[in-house]
Amino acid sequence: MNIEAIKSIYIYEMRRFTRTPLQSLISPVISTSLYFVVFGAAIGSRITQVEGVSYGAFIVPGLIMLSVMTQSTSNASFGIYFPKFVGTIYEILSAPLDFFEITVGYVGAAATKALIIGLIIFGTAHLFVEVHVAHPIAMIAFLLMTCLSFSLLGFIIGIWARNFEQLQMIPLLIITPLVFLGGSFYSTTMLPPFWQAVTLFNPVHYLISGFRWAFFDMADVPVGLSLMAIALFMGLCLGAIWWIFRTGWRIRS
Numbered sequence: 001m002n003i004e005a006i007k008s009i010y011i012y013e014m015r016r017f018t019r020t021p022l023q024s025l026i027s028p029v030i031s032t033s034l035y036f037v038v039f040g041a042a043i044g045s046r047i048t049q050v051e052g053v054s055y056g057a058f059i060v061p062g063l064i065m066l067s068v069m070t071q072s073t074s075n076a077s078f079g080i081y082f083p084k085f086v087g088t089i090y091e092i093l094s095a096p097l098d099f100f101e102i103t104v105g106y107v108g109a110a111a112t113k114a115l116i117i118g119l120i121i122f123g124t125a126h127l128f129v130e131v132h133v134a135h136p137i138a139m140i141a142f143l144l145m146t147c148l149s150f151s152l153l154g155f156i157i158g159i160w161a162r163n164f165e166q167l168q169m170i171p172l173l174i175i176t177p178l179v180f181l182g183g184s185f186y187s188t189t190m191l192p193p194f195w196q197a198v199t200l201f202n203p204v205h206y207l208i209s210g211f212r213w214a215f216f217d218m219a220d221v222p223v224g225l226s227l228m229a230i231a232l233f234m235g236l237c238l239g240a241i242w243w244i245f246r247t248g249w250r251i252r253s
Helices: 003-018 022-044 059-087 089-094 099-125 135-159 166-181 193-199 201-218 223-247
Strands: none
Touching: 003 022, 003 089, 003 099, 022 059, 022 099, 022 135, 059 135, 059 166, 059 201, 099 135, 099 166, 099 223, 135 166, 135 193, 135 201, 135 223, 201 223
């Protein structure tokens, strides 16, 4: 494995992250604060508790997942799309690198950025509510797996996109609605039976449920199903990336 090449791609992507602190770090803090004001204060005054947990604390895992999923996807998609846009992708493809090393460099940087943002939001949440984590190791594991899996998805989107409009289309029109409808700000037990069944077809619901279990030791679906869902998602993304580099789809034309 070409460690130096992976390191070069990783450092280059991380430097781009540190050059824009307002967008990269401060913006998530402001957005999280607004969510707590709107959801935690306004709605929380009407919904005091959800399954024994204060509503302000209950939405913390959902807020973290919302930011982590969107940031992972956006960072990874832009990271690989920009070399395509300026033409430097051919230098990367002509270098002595295989698809796995290229993927590790870009996806690793995107996942690291999303992980940092997730931890910042977790810290920001303590300014508004008291949050206890029942299973800290599981919480970190779910956070890492989510960062990696959605960074892989973003990498695929960046290769698929032909313009900046397509680059933003899937995160805005698909991922964000799925997060909102996946139980990020409510428990699916609060829904009528029909909509509870519909929610089970939302793959994001399993990730949010597993992550919330790590906080409060309660979940809408079994934790094993959450782990199976995220493992399957990562496997499908890796398989798609392998196929893309093997065939050259959208990267050699």
